[in-house]
Amino acid sequence: xxxxxxxxxxxxxxxxGCRSSEAFAGPDPLAGPPSPxxxxxxxxxxxxxxxxxxxxxxxxxxGVSRATAPLLSQxxxxxxxxxxxxxLPSGTSSPPGQGGRGGQGGLEGRxxxxxxxxxxxxxxxxxxxxxxxxxESATSLVRQLGTAEPALAQLFASIAACHATHVAxxxx
Amino acid sequence: xxxxPGALSALQAVLAAEDAAIFGYGVAGAHLAxxxxxxxxxxxxxxxxxxxxxxxxxxxxxxxxxxxQAFYRLxxxxxxxxxxxxxxxxxxxxxxxxxxxxxxxSDPSLRGYGALAMQGSAERAAFWRGSTEAFPGLPASALLPxxxxxxxxxxxxxxxxxxxxxxxxxxxxxxxxxxxxxxxGRPRSGRPAPKWxxxx
Numbered sequence: 014x015x016x017x018x019x020x021x022x023x024x025x026x027x028x029x030g031c032r033s034s035e036a037f038a039g040p041d042p043l044a045g046p047p048s049p050x051x052x053x054x055x056x057x058x059x060x061x062x063x064x065x066x067x068x069x070x071x072x073x074x075x076g077v078s079r080a081t082a083p084l085l086s087q088x089x090x091x092x093x094x095x096x097x098x099x100x101l102p103s104g105t106s107s108p109p110g111q112g113g114r115g116g117q118g119g120l121e122g123r124x125x126x127x128x129x130x131x132x133x134x135x136x137x138x139x140x141x142x143x144x145x146x147x148x149e150s151a152t153s154l155v156r157q158l159g160t161a162e163p164a165l166a167q168l169f170a171s172i173a174a175c176h177a178t179h180v181a182x183x184x185x
Numbered sequence: 186x187x188x189x190p191g192a193l194s195a196l197q198a199v200l201a202a203e204d205a206a207i208f209g210y211g212v213a214g215a216h217l218a219x220x221x222x223x224x225x226x227x228x229x230x231x232x233x234x235x236x237x238x239x240x241x242x243x244x245x246x247x248x249x250x251x252x253x254q255a256f257y258r259l260x261x262x263x264x265x266x267x268x269x270x271x272x273x274x275x276x277x278x279x280x281x282x283x284x285x286x287x288x289x290x291s292d293p294s295l296r297g298y299g300a301l302a303m304q305g306s307a308e309r310a311a312f313w314r315g316s317t318e319a320f321p322g323l324p325a326s327a328l329l330p331x332x333x334x335x336x337x338x339x340x341x342x343x344x345x346x347x348x349x350x351x352x353x354x355x356x357x358x359x360x361x362x363x364x365x366x367x368x369x370g371r372p373r374s375g376r377p378a379p380k381w382x383x384x385x
Contacts, residue, residue: 087319094320097329155300159293167323170288170300174281174321177304178311 052165055157056099059169062150063092069146074137081143084179091172098165144183151176188246192290195283196243197251199299202283203236204253209276212259216269225273228309232280235302270313277310278322285322 049057070078070085078085138146154173158166188196210229217225240250263272284306287299307321320328 084317087317090319094328151304155297158288158300159296163289164327166296166300167285167288167327168320170285170296170303171320171323173300174304174307175317175319178307178317178321181308181311182317 051160052162053099055161056095056165059154059157059172060092060095060099062153063088063095063172066146066150067092069138069143072137073143074139077138077140077143081183084143084182087175087179091175094168095172098168140183144180147176147179147183151180188248188292192287192292192295193243193246193248195287195290195295195299196239196246197248198286199280199283199302200236200239200243201251201253202280203232203239204251205257206232206276206280207236208253208257209259209272212263213269213272213276216263216266218266221266221270224312225269228273228277231305270315274310274313277306277313280306281310281322282324 067085067088070081070088073081151173154169154176158169158173161169207229210225210232214222214225214229243250259272260275261268261271263269281303284299284303288296288303290296290299303322307318310321311317
């Protein structure tokens, strides 16, 4: 009974020219799916960028990867913290960094596809490229925290500071 | 010129942290030599400049900058180069926490300033500590377990560091400290110092 009412009432309201939003304070069932908040969009972009940094580290040459293993571990901690703050409804599109809305930091599409562990014809990144990617990411994070919710802004700022320390570490 | 809500107290907290760092570097420098002494002197100078700029900004906002304390109690004994370096890292952690408080204010320009400034203090902390940290400035209580069921939202870092970080236990920002990632030498990012909001 409740189900029938929920599905038929909006149709009746539409037929009589009455918008359901005028009758209910809740979401408009005739409208499309709600658009994500700006914080969600920003968070998805940051997750995508962090995912790409991790991919880049995993592609790094073997001589570099040993030295950068602690940095990679910190990026994985960043991704875990960022991902813990984004709960996607079931049935939504692919997670950020794997074809979602996100994508910044100038690393999209670089090198091998996710999880491939490198492929023929792809030049593994060296220290200079990792350094450049870290710097770009730190800059981008600071740019995006201006309008974010305060606690999220602080997380972005902390991660950006970590990326800045990585730039210095990779310069040593 | 008006201040955004909470901005003034955050700025005062940063100023207090800078004052504490200035005092602490004076202690640390007495136990350092060579390139490490040079680095400490550079950092001491940088903190003095930041202190002056902060005091000017607070005055322009119509408030009186908090005064430095005459003496700060050290968190541990400083008697050699190793403990002097540990003190420097501790000081920079305190400064980083204070700038992180600035990132939570509503004024976007102050947020940006705080975020850029804490990159500098995090770099200096990594230099003195000899390793990088995953979440500079964030207390462990601000971090969530990965993918908690039914939980979202990040607990904001409440309040601002009062600047008396020399009196506080050295516990705050040891999150996920790696075994390696030691910055060799004294690499600098080359990033220009962030410009103060409203500065000419």
